Amino acid sequence: MEIASKYDPHAVEDRWYAYWLEKKLFHSEPDTREPYTIVIPPPNVTGVLHMGHMLNNTIQDVLVRRARMLGKNACWVPGTDHASIATEAKVVNMLKERGIDKRSLSRDEFMKYAWEWKEEHGGIILKQLRKLGASCDWDRTSFTMDDIRYESVIRVFCDLYNKGLIYRGVRMVNWDPQALTAVSDEEVIYKESHGKLYYLRYMIEGEPGKYAIVATTRPETIMGDTAMCVNPTDEKNVHLHGKKVVVPLVGRVIPVIEDEYVDVEFGTGCLKVTPAHDINDYNLGMKHHLDSIDIFNDNGTLNDNGGKYAGMDRFACRKQIVKDLEEAGLLEKVEDYTNNVGYSERTNVVIEPKLSAQWFVKMTDIAAKALEVVEDNTIQFHPEKFKNTYRHWLENIKDWCISRQLWWGQRIPAYYLPNKEVVVAPTREEAYKIACEKFPGVVASADQLVQDEDVLDTWFSSWLWPISLFDGIRNPDNEEIRYYYPTNDLVTAPDIIFFWVARMIMAGEEYRHEVPFKHVYFTGIVRDKLGRKMSKSLGNSPDPIMLIEKYGADGVRMGMLLTAPAGNDLPFDESICEQGRNFANKIWNALRLVKGWEPSTDLKQSAENSLAVQWMEQRMAQVLEEIERDFDNYRLSEALMASYKLVWDDFCSWYLEMVKPAYGQPLDAETLAATLTIFEKLMCILHPFMPFVTEEIWHTLRPCCREDQSIMVEPMPRSVDYDHQFMADFATAQELITNVRGLRNSKGLSPKEALELHIKGGHPAQFDGLVMKMANLSCIATISDKLDGALSFMVGTTECFVPMSQNINKDEEIKKLQEELTYTEGFLASVMKKLGNEKFVNGAPEKVVAIERKKQADAEQKIAALKAQIDALK
RNA sequence: GGGAGUAUAGCUCAGCUGGUUCAGAGCACCUGCCUUACAAGCAGGGGGUCACAAGUUCGAACCUUGUUACUCCCACCA
Numbered sequence: 001m002e003i004a005s006k007y008d009p010h011a012v013e014d015r016w017y018a019y020w021l022e023k024k025l026f027h028s029e030p031d032t033r034e035p036y037t038i039v040i041p042p043p044n045v046t047g048v049l050h051m052g053h054m055l056n057n058t059i060q061d062v063l064v065r066r067a068r069m070l071g072k073n074a075c076w077v078p079g080t081d082h083a084s085i086a087t088e089a090k091v092v093n094m095l096k097e098r099g100i101d102k103r104s105l106s107r108d109e110f111m112k113y114a115w116e117w118k119e120e121h122g123g124i125i126l127k128q129l130r131k132l133g134a135s136c137d138w139d140r141t142s143f144t145m146d147d148i149r150y151e152s153v154i155r156v157f158c159d160l161y162n163k164g165l166i167y168r169g170v171r172m173v174n175w176d177p178q179a180l181t182a183v184s185d186e187e188v189i190y191k192e193s194h195g196k197l198y199y200l201r202y203m204i205e206g207e208p209g210k211y212a213i214v215a216t217t218r219p220e221t222i223m224g225d226t227a228m229c230v231n232p233t234d235e236k237n238v239h240l241h242g243k244k245v246v247v248p249l250v251g252r253v254i255p256v257i258e259d260e261y262v263d264v265e266f267g268t269g270c271l272k273v274t275p276a277h278d279i280n281d282y283n284l285g286m287k288h289h290l291d292s293i294d295i296f297n298d299n300g301t302l303n304d305n306g307g308k309y310a311g312m313d314r315f316a317c318r319k320q321i322v323k324d325l326e327e328a329g330l331l332e333k334v335e336d337y338t339n340n341v342g343y344s345e346r347t348n349v350v351i352e353p354k355l356s357a358q359w360f361v362k363m364t365d366i367a368a369k370a371l372e373v374v375e376d377n378t379i380q381f382h383p384e385k386f387k388n389t390y391r392h393w394l395e396n397i398k399d400w401c402i403s404r405q406l407w408w409g410q411r412i413p414a415y416y417l418p419n420k421e422v423v424v425a426p427t428r429e430e431a432y433k434i435a436c437e438k439f440p441g442v443v444a445s446a447d448q449l450v451q452d453e454d455v456l457d458t459w460f461s462s463w464l465w466p467i468s469l470f471d472g473i474r475n476p477d478n479e480e481i482r483y484y485y486p487t488n489d490l491v492t493a494p495d496i497i498f499f500w501v502a503r504m505i506m507a508g509e510e511y512r513h514e515v516p517f518k519h520v521y522f523t524g525i526v527r528d529k530l531g532r533k534m535s536k537s538l539g540n541s542p543d544p545i546m547l548i549e550k551y552g553a554d555g556v557r558m559g560m561l562l563t564a565p566a567g568n569d570l571p572f573d574e575s576i577c578e579q580g581r582n583f584a585n586k587i588w589n590a591l592r593l594v595k596g597w598e599p600s601t602d603l604k605q606s607a608e609n610s611l612a613v614q615w616m617e618q619r620m621a622q623v624l625e626e627i628e629r630d631f632d633n634y635r636l637s638e639a640l641m642a643s644y645k646l647v648w649d650d651f652c653s654w655y656l657e658m659v660k661p662a663y664g665q666p667l668d669a670e671t672l673a674a675t676l677t678i679f680e681k682l683m684c685i686l687h688p689f690m691p692f693v694t695e696e697i698w699h700t701l702r703p704c705c706r707e708d709q710s711i712m713v714e715p716m717p718r719s720v721d722y723d724h725q726f727m728a729d730f731a732t733a734q735e736l737i738t739n740v741r742g743l744r745n746s747k748g749l750s751p752k753e754a755l756e757l758h759i760k761g762g763h764p765a766q767f768d769g770l771v772m773k774m775a776n777l778s779c780i781a782t783i784s785d786k787l788d789g790a791l792s793f794m795v796g797t798t799e800c801f802v803p804m805s806q807n808i809n810k811d812e813e814i815k816k817l818q819e820e821l822t823y824t825e826g827f828l829a830s831v832m833k834k835l836g837n838e839k840f841v842n843g844a845p846e847k848v849v850a851i852e853r854k855k856q857a858d859a860e861q862k863i864a865a866l867k868a869q870i871d872a873l874k
Numbered sequence: 875g876g877g878a879g880u881a882u883a884g885c886u887c888a889g890c891u892g893g894u895u896c897a898g899a900g901c902a903c904c905u906g907c908c909u910u911a912c913a914a915g916c917a918g919g920g921g922g923u924c925a926c927a928a929g930u931u932c933g934a935a936c937c938u939u940g941u942u943a944c945u946c947c948c949a950c951c952a
Contacts, residue, residue, distance in 0.1 A: 005912070190950070197952090216952060229952095266951050278952075340950060388878055389947055396948075494946085529885090531945095562900075563886050567879095569945085571886075579901065582914040589912035596911070638888070641900065656911085663910060738918085745918045751909065834893095839932040848893050848933095855894075 003595060003700075007588035009552025009581075013692045017130055025712050026135045028075035030483035036067035036074045037487035039466050040136065041500070042081035042144060045122035046090050051526040051534050051572055052493060053125065054132065054544045055564060058557045059523060060491045061134050062636060065688035067488070068135070069716035075484060076135060077469050079142035080123055084458045085179050085346040088408040091117050107407050114408050131545060133553050133691045135712070142469055144461040145410065152473035153410045153461050154426050156511070161414075161424040165362045166402075168414070168422065172282045173401055175354035176344040177300030177314075181405040182358050183344055184457060185398060186498050188351050190340040197337035198322060199267070201330045202228060202245040205253055212240055212256075213332050215267025217339060218277075219325065220318040222247050223306050224293045225254055227273040229284060232258040234269045248330040249321070250307070257288050279353050292355065298405075300352060314352070359403040359412060359454070367394045370505040373515050379505065382521045382634040383567040386494060393498050400503075402457045409455030416450045417442050423449075463503035466490075466516040473511060481512075490517040493525065494567070521634055524569040531571060547577055554690035555580035558640065561689060565637050583644060584693045587686075590652050591697050593660070594675060600666035608769040609671040612658040615730050616678055619650050620685075622727065624719035627685065640689050647682050654734070658770050676701050681717045732795060733767035739793045740775040743802055747791070754778040758787050760799040792817075792869055797861045799869075810873050817873070821866040828859040 020026060028035075038060050043053060060076060068074035091114045092102050102110060126141065142149060160166040173182040198219045201211040214228065225247045230237040240256045247254055261284060262271045275285025275292040285292055295305040302309045302317055309317045325331040342351040371394040373379050374387060381387050403412060414424045415431040419442050425431035432446035443449060467473055472481030486508070492501060501520060508516035526534050534541035547556045558580030564570040623646045630639035659675060661667045667675075679701055683694040691712070698711040740757060749755075757771075758781045768780045786792075787801035791808060794800065834840050834852055841849055 003911090006914075007912095214952085218952080261951095263951055271952055274952095280950085280952075339952090342950080383879095385879060392877065392948065497947095525946095565887070568887080573885090576886085576901080578914075582912095585914050586912065589915085591911080593911035635888090637886095638899095641888090644900080652912090653916085660911090741917060742919085745906065748906075751907080751917075834933075837932050841932085843932055844893070851894065 003588075003592045005589070005592065007552075007585045007693065009554060009584065009692060010549075012696045013131075013133070013553055016692050016695045017133065020135065020710065020712060021138070023708075023710060025710055026076070026137050027139055028073055028137050030479055031073055033071065033073040035484055035488075036064070036072035037484045038064055038076045038489055038491070039469055039487055040076065040078045041490075041492045041496070042079045042142075042462060042465065043125045044083040044086055045080040045118055045125075045143065046083060046087050047080075047125050049125050049128040049132075049544050050541055051544060051560075052523075053129075054556065055526055055560050055570060056491055056493065056523050057129055057132060057134050058560055059521060059636060060489075061132070061557075061691070062561070062688040063489050063491070063521075064135055065691060065712065066631065066716065068712060069684060069687065069714060071715065074135075075137055075140075077140045077142065078126055078129070078134070078136035078138060079140075079144070079465075079469070080126065081458060081462055082118075082143065082145040082409060084404055084406050084409040084455060085176075085181065085183070087114065087118070088406050089179060089347065091408065110407050128545060131548050131553060132557070135691070140469070144458065144465070148471055148474065149461060149464070149468045150410055151426075152464055152468040152471075153456060154413050155473055156464060156507075157410075157413060157456065157460075158424050158426055160361060160510075165366070166359060166424075167362065168357060168359050170355060170357045171360070171401070172279045172353050172355055173358050174342065174344075175298070175352045175356070176347055176349060177296075177298065177352050178347040178349045179344065179406070180298050182354075182356060182401055182403065183346070183351070184401050184459075187345040188342040189345050190342050192338060193341045194336065194338050195341075197267070197335045198325075199332035199334070200248050200272075200325060201332055202248060202270075202272075204240070205244040205246060207243075212237070212245055212270050213268045214270045214272045216272055217337060218274075218318070220302075220309070220314055220321050221274045221277050221295065222272065222321070223250055223302070223309070224274040224276045224295045225250070225252070225272050226275060226285065226290045226293060227254050227288065228256045229259050229262050229271045229273050230256060230269055231260060231262040231264050233260070234262070234264045237269050240270070248325055249328060257284075257290075259284060259287070276355055277353055282353070282355070294355060296352060296354070300349075358401050359414075359452075359456075360399040360401055361460075363397045363399050366506040366510060367397045367502075369509040370394060370502055373505060373509070379515050379517065380519050382519060385567065386497060386520075386522055389494070390497060390502060394502065400457075402460045403452075403454040404457055405453070406455050409458065410461065412452040412454050412456060414452040416452070418448065422452075459499050459503060462500055463507045464511070466504055467507065467511055476511070485512060486515050487517045489519045489521060491521045491523065494522045495525070497522070519634065522567050524564055524567060526570045526572050529571050529573040531569075534572070542572075542574060547574065551577040551581040552584060552692070554584050554693045555582075558583060558644075558689055561637055561640050562644075563637065566634055580690075583648065584690060586648055586652060587683075587693060587697060590647075590656060590679070591700060593656060594672075594679060595700070597661065597672055597675075598666040599669040599672045601669045603666060603668035605668045605670040606769075608773065609659050609668065611767060611770060612655055613671060613674045613678075614726070616651065616655040617674075618722035618727060619655075620646065620678065620681065620717065621720045621722045623650070624685070624717060628719055643685050643689065647686065651678070651682060654774075657774060680714075683711060684714050684717055687711050687714075729764040730767060732764060733771050735795045736771050736800065737775045739795060739800065740777065740802060743791050743793065747804075751776060755802050756781065758783045758790065758801040758803065760784070760786060760801070763798055786865075786868060786872060788872055794862060794865065797858050797865075799865050814870055814873050817866050817870050821863060821870070824859055824862050824866065828856065828863065831855045831859060 064074045064076040094117060095102055095113060157166065174185065174188045176183050195217055197215050197217055200214050200216060200219060202214055204210045204212060228245050230240055241258065243256045244253050245256060262269065273281045273284050273290060275282045275290050276294040293305055295302055296314065297303045300314050302312050304310050344351055371391060374390055413426055414422050416422050417435055417439060421439055423431045423434045425434055428446050428449060431449055435443050435449065464473060466485065466487050470481040470484050471478055472485060504516045508514060528534060528540040532538060532540060556577050559577035562579065563576055623642055626642050627639045630642065659671050680698055683698045687694040695711050699706045740755065744751060754776050756779050757777050760783055772780060786799060787803065790801040790803040792799060792801050831852055835856060
């Protein structure tokens with residue numbers, strides 16, 4: 001069979017993915033095996049695959065595939081997130097393009113459009129994950145708003161309400177004037193922005209011509225001022241105590257109050273208090289029983305309280321009001337000012353603090369439990385440093401605002417009675433029942449109940465994900481939840497540690513009394529090579545599907561993993577995929593070589609081949625030890641690098657070259673069979689990282705017995721004991737080979753010209769045959785004295801000589817030897833200094849001193865040898 | 875403002891409990907090779923004051939303190 005000289009992933013990847021699906025190899029059902037479970041961080045249903053997903057899902061796939069090969073019942077559950085704000089925004093836009101205004105639609109009509117849109121455009125990302133090779137159990141694909149998940153969320157809401165952990169209250173919330181909804185604290189991003197600080201004059205009542213100056217960044221909010229505040233200890237403002245001042249332009253008379261909160265150093269030490277539009281002012285207002293005047297509409301324009309500015313946008317109003325203040329002579333001065341302004345994570349508009357009635361979850365008690373399980377390592381974070389971040393957040397946690405003024409999401413199951421009382425129940429009928437019991441005679445029928453208009457924060461669905469995926473909320477005792485929960489590993493980006501990771505832990509404790517996962521692997525953030533975050537607006541994010549087209553999924557997977565240790569950002573450059581592609585090609589060519597060998601049953605296995613096989617098998621055991629340790633510590637890139645070197649260096653460069661027969665010659669059947677077995681095992685080791693090329697090669701190696709099989713479920717090779725002396729001796733042999741090749745290279749000799757090697761004294765000779773083959777030597781001779789007229793090198797303390805047919809350049813050789821001598825003498829001097837130090841000899845452990853003495857002896861021996869060689873040349 | 879982390883070769887990173895795996899790996903680079911598996915390759919090679927300074931120690935990339943630079947998280951003084 002002819003095998004192409006270049007590996008072509010296109011021909012291979014789709015075929016094997018279809019094969020895996022057809023054989024249902026991704027599917028898991030509970031059985032007697034040990035479970036291994038990962039739930040996918042559900043991407044937005046509106047999302048398309050980006051580099052962050054690639055990294056994240058590659059890691060999950062590596063872990064799942066490895067677990068599967070270790071004999072576990074591996075289950076990776078995929079799904080998507082309904083992403084209220086983002087999805088609703090997209091649907092609204094879509095409607096707008098069709099000339100439909102959301103406000104002209106009823107809630108039900110809107111939801112119909114939204115579901116249509118979701119069915120049509122949603123979940124592209126899951127299709128894209130298949131290209132990557134993700135071995136998700138697609139039969140289990142879920143959605144945070146499908147029936148089971150919807151119902152689970154509703155039940156949890158009711159349950160927490162009944163436990164008194166959910167309440168409704170009027171609070172200052174972060175209002176997104178574009179999305180027209182409240183968002184949680186975590187959804188506000190503060191950015192430094194360059195604005196102005198305006199100094200306004202507030203006339204003092206009853207003291208004509210006298211005024212106090214207030215510095216503010218938001219002059220448009222003066223319409224909402226209900227007090228001015230000074231610090232009671234502020235001497236320069238004592239004259240204002242007990243006075244009243246007039247709000248500029250507005251004319252309203254407001255009191256001057258005193259509070260320690262005011263910073264004496266800032267501006268003039270006078271603060272205008274606008275309880276409706278600033279969180280700190282709100283607190284001051286509560287404390288001093290101030291009125292609260294809301295001047296904004298939900299969309300960020302001014303309402304009727306804005307007087308002549310009513311209807312204007314808040315930023316347009318700011319400009320206008322500054323102009324008007326100036327004309328009225330009430331603007332003292334304007335300074336440039338840099339401060340932090342909060343923006344909505346979803347819509348990127350400036351957040352408006354706003355008083356409104358919202359639903360909250362009490363966090364204090366739930367948070368304490370969630371902190372404990374991370375502190376005591378029931379859940380381990382990789383890397384561990386994220387424990388700090390986690391602790392800090394949980395220790396300072398505030399109640400979670402979970403209501404959103406949107407339609408796309410789980411509608412809050414709270415029903416209002418005509419008497420303003422509220423009942424909470426999963427369905428209207430149940431709510432009616434409760435209403436009748438609690439408030440007899442208030443409602444005559446279920447229809448009279450008015451359901452809350454708001455939906456729940458999307459994270460209020462996703463925090464249940466590891467439980468609700470197995471229907472563990474509705475049926476807490478079902479077989480699946482008992483089998484798959486708790487899950488094993490969670491792989492996610494550190495930026496959602498609060499949004500998601502912490503809250504899943506809370507939900508796990510609350511609803512399973514058990515952690516939702518045992519390990520959390522935090523990936524880094526994928527950046528471009530200039531260190532910038534990948535973003536649409538910068539256009540610096542490569543399309544992952546194009547990358548896969550170009551380098552193959554295996555190539556991209558490997559490229560990303562090689563440079564992405566846990567928690568480290570990944571400066572992504574397309575060229576790292578080349579390394580992956582090249583590696584796939586390298587293995588492919590090893591396959592071509594091996595497949596070209598003809599087995600001969602007449603030929604007996606040579607001693608050399610037998611040794612080569614023994615070495616390779618033990619080398620594999622040795623490296624497996626390392627790989628297993630790396631996986632235990634979640635050091636995936638190191639495990640991959642070790643595998644890479646095992647295949648490329650040890651197998652291809654050393655082993656295959658050692659057993660490779662001369663051109664056209666057959667190979668003894670025993671060695672060939674051993675080679676195939678080793679090759680297969682290597683493919684198993686590599687399979688979690690590079691699933692496609694390894695499956696292809698595994699099948700091609702022994703096509704006869706691979707029908708209907710898959711490497712996916714082959715047992716993963718495990719490390720075993722190996723002979724350390726044997727490996728050390730072989731390493732010495734490798735050094736001999738490298739040295740001879742080096743001599744050849746530096747003297748410009750052809751690799752085809754066979755050389756002789758003379759070794760002074762004894763050396764472990766069992767590998768001589770292999771050394772002769774690999775270094776192209778005609779003989780290896782043992783000599784008792786140094787050899788004249790030869791090039792020399794040392795391996796350890798052993799002197800080696802290679803006779804030259806041509807004259808050797810004595811000066812050059814002497815120079816080279818002299819350099820080595822100087823270095824060794826310096827080395828010896830430092831060793832002697834240590835050994836001459838009594839404190840060292842007495843203080844250091846026996847072992848360390850012995851090592852130094854050995855260094856001394858070796859160095860002395862080497863110096864003597866070098867001196868003798870130099871003398872001989874002279 | 876508070877906290878955390880990082881700084882080792884041109885790049886990305888290892889370096890465990892201070893001591894022969896202590897100065898490493900991969901990529902990149904340089905030299906020579908189209909040697910019938912692979913130029914997406916082979917063989918060989920160069921390259922680092924371990925950010926800076928002081929200290930502890932017989933001994934420091936590793937421990938302590940300080941300095942500098944970068945990154946991230948939290949807070950939000952109008």
